[in-house]
Amino acid sequence: MIFSKWLVILDNNIMNTKINFSDNIDISSKDGLAVLRHSTAHVMAQAVQDIFKGAKVSIGPSIDDGFYYDFDYKDPFTTEDFVKIEKRMREIIAADYPFIREDISRAAAVKLFEERGENYKVELINDLPVEVVDVSIYRQNDYVDLCRGPHIFSTGMIKAFKLLSVAGAYWRGNEKNKMLQRIYGTGFADEIALNDYLILLEEAKKRDHRRLGKELDLFQINEEAGPGLVIFHPKGMMLRYLIEDWERKEHLKRGYDMVMGPQILKVDLWKKSGHFDHYRDNMYFTEVDEQIYGIKPMNCLSHMLIYKSKIRSYRDLPLRYFELGTVHRHEKTGVLHGLMRVRQFTQDDAHILCTPEQLNSEIRAIADFVNYAMGVFGFEYEVELSTRPQKSIGSDSDWELATDALEGALKDNKIEYEVNSGDGAFYGPKIDFKIKDALKRKWQCATIQCDFTLPERFDLSYIGADGEKHRPVMLHRVILGAVERFMGVLIEHYAGAFPVWLSPIQCILLTVTDKHIHYAETVYDKLTAAGIRCEKFFENEKLGYKIRQAQMQKIPYMLVIGDKEVEAQSVAPRKRDGENLGSLPVDEFIAFVQEICEKKQ
Numbered sequence: 001m002i003f004s005k006w007l008v009i010l011d012n013n014i015m016n017t018k019i020n021f022s023d024n025i026d027i028s029s030k031d032g033l034a035v036l037r038h039s040t041a042h043v044m045a046q047a048v049q050d051i052f053k054g055a056k057v058s059i060g061p062s063i064d065d066g067f068y069y070d071f072d073y074k075d076p077f078t079t080e081d082f083v084k085i086e087k088r089m090r091e092i093i094a095a096d097y098p099f100i101r102e103d104i105s106r107a108a109a110v111k112l113f114e115e116r117g118e119n120y121k122v123e124l125i126n127d128l129p130v131e132v133v134d135v136s137i138y139r140q141n142d143y144v145d146l147c148r149g150p151h152i153f154s155t156g157m158i159k160a161f162k163l164l165s166v167a168g169a170y171w172r173g174n175e176k177n178k179m180l181q182r183i184y185g186t187g188f189a190d191e192i193a194l195n196d197y198l199i200l201l202e203e204a205k206k207r208d209h210r211r212l213g214k215e216l217d218l219f220q221i222n223e224e225a226g227p228g229l230v231i232f233h234p235k236g237m238m239l240r241y242l243i244e245d246w247e248r249k250e251h252l253k254r255g256y257d258m259v260m261g262p263q264i265l266k267v268d269l270w271k272k273s274g275h276f277d278h279y280r281d282n283m284y285f286t287e288v289d290e291q292i293y294g295i296k297p298m299n300c301l302s303h304m305l306i307y308k309s310k311i312r313s314y315r316d317l318p319l320r321y322f323e324l325g326t327v328h329r330h331e332k333t334g335v336l337h338g339l340m341r342v343r344q345f346t347q348d349d350a351h352i353l354c355t356p357e358q359l360n361s362e363i364r365a366i367a368d369f370v371n372y373a374m375g376v377f378g379f380e381y382e383v384e385l386s387t388r389p390q391k392s393i394g395s396d397s398d399w400e401l402a403t404d405a406l407e408g409a410l411k412d413n414k415i416e417y418e419v420n421s422g423d424g425a426f427y428g429p430k431i432d433f434k435i436k437d438a439l440k441r442k443w444q445c446a447t448i449q450c451d452f453t454l455p456e457r458f459d460l461s462y463i464g465a466d467g468e469k470h471r472p473v474m475l476h477r478v479i480l481g482a483v484e485r486f487m488g489v490l491i492e493h494y495a496g497a498f499p500v501w502l503s504p505i506q507c508i509l510l511t512v513t514d515k516h517i518h519y520a521e522t523v524y525d526k527l528t529a530a531g532i533r534c535e536k537f538f539e540n541e542k543l544g545y546k547i548r549q550a551q552m553q554k555i556p557y558m559l560v561i562g563d564k565e566v567e568a569q570s571v572a573p574r575k576r577d578g579e580n581l582g583s584l585p586v587d588e589f590i591a592f593v594q595e596i597c598e599k600k601q
Contacts, residue, residue, distance in 0.1 A: 037066055040185065048085055057070070070180040077181050109121075109137060160191045210339075243487065263328075266291060347483070348483065367409065384420040389424055402473075431447065448477045452473055537550065546558075
């Protein structure tokens with residue numbers, strides 16, 4: 001949808017820079033939709049304050065799938081309140097109030113929000129850099145908000161929105177601050193797009209890996225054990241084993257060496273690497289023999305020590321160290337989410353040490369590996385190049401070389417990408433591969449980071465063809481990323497109905513009566529001996545019940561054993577979608593499953 005009214009766009013600070021756009025604003029575009037949603041957040045904030053007297057506002061940005069606003073209010077909001085809030089929002093939209101921007105002095109803004117009792121806005125203004133003299137505010141009717149914008153022309157342009165949920169959120173994300181109430185919503189250019197999204201939300205609820213993890217008996221996260229810590233059940237561990245076994249074999253094919261480092265390292269190493277200064281808030285520490293150790297949040301330090309254990313020649317390079325390394329990160333309780341965000345997880349981590357001349361071919365090979373892996377697991381993906389963040393280490397020249405190397409490899413591989421400015425790691429730029437699942441949601445998994453800095457800090461070197469010492473370059477990379485997170489994405493992508501090669505249980509034997517158990521046992525022994533993952537369901541239950549139970553467990557094949565199968569010494573496979581494959585000799589069924597697994601289907 002195109003709106004031909006003007007927008008006011010201002011820069012990334014709350015300042016008085018103003019740019020006017022007059023025509024062809026596409027609200028259905030990524031940037032235009034963000035503007036629409038942010039404006040809808042303001043309307044929601046006005047509605048909440050109109051209904052719930054005394055409610056204070058804090059921040060209300062647009063996000064990937066909608067918007068939110070954080071409120072300080074004495075009573076908890078409920079989803080039942082959404083009806084009243086949405087009704088008031090429609091009244092504000094119908095009034096078609098213009099979004100009016102004003103640039104006022106910092107002092108005037110403090111006075112304005114103090115008079116309105118908006119202490120969170122006052123804090124935001126007071127925390128601005130001293131050189132900021134003026135700030136911008138936006139008004140719609142009698143509602144006023146501190147905001148950098150941009151906004152649509154008027155409230156009447158909002159056509160389709162829905163409030164979705166409410167959750168707790170610490171002010172400024174700091175758990176030492178007050179807990180506020182965050183109301184989430186979404187908005188689109190039209191009702192059709194909104195309805196399509198709401199349908200996807202319902203489908204996402206059905207696919208929620210936390211629910212399916214329990215129903216399929218894959219894993220648990222038990223508060224008694226601790227939040228963010230995953231306990232894998234037998235079926236979940238089998239799924240994990242299959243993924244990790246595939247990874248090990250694929251890495252060996254590509255010339256990687258398997259390594260393993262300890263879980264804790266002396267704090268001096270973390271200071272040397274820069275992690276202590278730039279990442280310690282996400283780390284755990286412990287004391288051993290009166291010395292402080294850091295529990296590793298990343299695997300790179302041990303890999304550098306392996307490299308440094310002896311003199312290296314240019315003929316030795318590249319060296320590719322691969323570790324399925326378990327790491328620990330201090331994630332805040334509020335952001336923990338099933339398998340997607342945990343405190344202990346395993347990364348398919350590798351570090352490649354190479355000459356600067358080898359960078360291009362190594363980066364391209366990793367990109368090819370990612371492309372192959374995503375094909376195996378059934379994902380499409382998009383690519384982003386993330387550049388230097390404000391908080392970083394290393395020289396300008398090294399950052400430029402690293403960024404040019406990543407960008408050049410993408411271009412050489414003819415990979416389309418977007419630039420994500422300022423979102424690189426603190427030690428180097430990176431390429432992020434964002435996979436898209438069956439619901440077209442994006443998940444960050446694979447990444448390639450180019451690092452000139454850590455080899456410098458750890459004084460890594462190799463002897464070149466000229467007999468002199470030279471500095472290698474390090475590539476940090478993951479293919480699937482965190483194994484736990486990737487499992488969560490897989491569960492939701494396939495809705496728990498994994499392809500045969502990944503299914504923890506590939507078939508289940510269903511006996512019609514007890515007299516068929518003896519033959520079913522011989523079939524079970526033959527299947528398991530051939531490497532087919534099989535379960536038995538020999539209980540004295542009706543066959544229809546057994547089939548329904550197997551379907552609920554999303555097992556690919558049900559093998560019914562009755563009189564005909566015993567007489568013919570065969571099995572009668574039934575697929576989980578209900579299709580019958582007819583009677584097959586056991587050996588033929590085994591060959592059938594093995595062929596499917598070989599093809600990764």
